[in-house]
Amino acid sequence: MANYTKTVDFAAKDSLASGDTNKRIRGTEINTELANVQTAVNSKLDASSFTASNITSGTLATTYGGTGVSTLTYCNLTTNVNGILPVANGGTGVSTIGGNNQLIYTSAVNTLTGLSTTNTASLTTNSSGAISWVSGSTANRVLRTDGTTIGFAQVALGTDVTGTLAIALGGTGATDISAARINLDVPANDGTGAFGTWPINVSGNSATASSAAALSGSINVGTQATGVLNITNGGTGASTAANAANALGVPGAGQTWASFVASRAINTDYQNTTGRPIMVSVTLTTVAAGANNPRFWVSTTTPATGGVTVAYFSNGTTGSIDACVGPIMIPNNSYYRVQAAIGTSVVFWAELR
Numbered sequence: 001m002a003n004y005t006k007t008v009d010f011a012a013k014d015s016l017a018s019g020d021t022n023k024r025i026r027g028t029e030i031n032t033e034l035a036n037v038q039t040a041v042n043s044k045l046d047a048s049s050f051t052a053s054n055i056t057s058g059t060l061a062t063t064y065g066g067t068g069v070s071t072l073t074y075c076n077l078t079t080n081v082n083g084i085l086p087v088a089n090g091g092t093g094v095s096t097i098g099g100n101n102q103l104i105y106t107s108a109v110n111t112l113t114g115l116s117t118t119n120t121a122s123l124t125t126n127s128s129g130a131i132s133w134v135s136g137s138t139a140n141r142v143l144r145t146d147g148t149t150i151g152f153a154q155v156a157l158g159t160d161v162t163g164t165l166a167i168a169l170g171g172t173g174a175t176d177i178s179a180a181r182i183n184l185d186v187p188a189n190d191g192t193g194a195f196g197t198w199p200i201n202v203s204g205n206s207a208t209a210s211s212a213a214a215l216s217g218s219i220n221v222g223t224q225a226t227g228v229l230n231i232t233n234g235g236t237g238a239s240t241a242a243n244a245a246n247a248l249g250v251p252g253a254g255q256t257w258a259s260f261v262a263s264r265a266i267n268t269d270y271q272n273t274t275g276r277p278i279m280v281s282v283t284l285t286t287v288a289a290g291a292n293n294p295r296f297w298v299s300t301t302t303p304a305t306g307g308v309t310v311a312y313f314s315n316g317t318t319g320s321i322d323a324c325v326g327p328i329m330i331p332n333n334s335y336y337r338v339q340a341a342i343g344t345s346v347v348f349w350a351e352l353r
Contacts (some may be wrong), residue, residue: 004040007032086110105131124150249276251329257352264349266294266340269302272330272353279352281326282338284313285345294340296325304337313340327352 008029016023060066075081085091087110094112097104103123107113121133127148134143134151141152144160155161165171172180180186229235236244246254255278264270264282272278284294299307311325330336338346 002040002043004037007036122150122152126150249332251277251279252352255352257350260349260351261346264346266338266344266346269304269335269337271302271335272332274332274353276332278330279327280330280336281328281348281350282346283325283348284338284340285347294338294344296328297337297339298328298330299335299337300333302335304335305339307335326350 010025010029013023013025059068059070062068084093084095087093092112093110097112097114099114099116101117102114103117104112104114115131115133118133118135120137121135122143123131124134124143125131136143136152138152140154142155143150144153144155145151164173164175167173167183173183174180228237228239231237231247237247238244242253255276266284280296282296294313295309296311296313297304297307298310299305301307310328313325328336
């Protein structure tokens with residue numbers, strides 16, 4: 001296809017002088033130009049019939065809407081593209097996204113953010129919609145919410161459970177005590193509805209019992225009861241006679257005699273703080289026969305001389321050993337005292353405690 005090329009410059013003739021033979025327009029010149037036009041027009045395609053099938057060879061130049069090449073190659077995004085493709089143009093707007101084990105989410109409009117994962121956790125959102133992980137590393141917990149926050153916790157039976165738990169699932173199948181007793185065939189705590197033989201196992205700390213069923217008849221404690229009845233419930237708190245006597249504070253039970261000569265003196269108050277009665281036996285040496293009348297006092301207050309005289313010591317000759325006084329029982333928390341004249345000495349002082 002050839003383009004029109006002008007051969008004769010007709011405008012240049014206007015500047016020639018009159019009489020110049022070149023100023024004339026000749027028929028051959030017109031014929032030459034018309035031939036040039038005819039050649040150019042005949043080599044062009046009509047616009048109405050221009051289709052790809054009419055192009056059988058060569059390439060379509062860019063000036064005619066073509067590419068100027070006969071073959072095309074793909075665009076290498078790694079080497080032929082620079083910059084970051086924004087979200088508005090179908091990109092992500094970032095050059096790197098997250099790391100290992102991250103979730104990608106939009107933290108704002110056209111903004112991608114990576115959220116690192118964590119072991120044994122649940123993805124949750126707060127009341128404002130922000131997402132985060134809630135740890136579930138503690139065993140036997142369920143995901144629950146209070147309406148504002150979400151977390152793993154044990155089931156709160158008072159607030160998290162609705163309906164009635166069936167007997168087959170470990171419940172009573174009822175919503176009140178009376179109906180539960182009926183469903184479980186359990187008599188009322190006053191004994192109403194009880195019948196037949198009821199073996200009763202009394203074990204553990206009976207002092208913690210808050211109520212007992214009113215039962216008719218009797219219980220064979222030899223075969224129908226176990227454990228030990230506490231003292232506060234009318235028992236001894238022991239399973240042997242010796243331990244029972246000791247638990248009940250029987251004088252002599254669990255006690256032994258011991259000498260207190262080194263730690264006792266006349267005219268001095270002593271208090272029994274053992275928690276149970278004790279026995280005291282004392283022997284003195286007098287200063288002079290009939291010169292003093294040593295007494296053994298017992299009182300609930302101090303000084304013991306304000307209490308009761310429970311015994312006199314007999315007088316012998318000067319320097320003799322008086323007769324032993326005792327054993328005298330001293331109640332718990334009571335004070336006791338040997339009142340004697342100065343110079344009287346203690347020979348024996350023994351206590352059973």
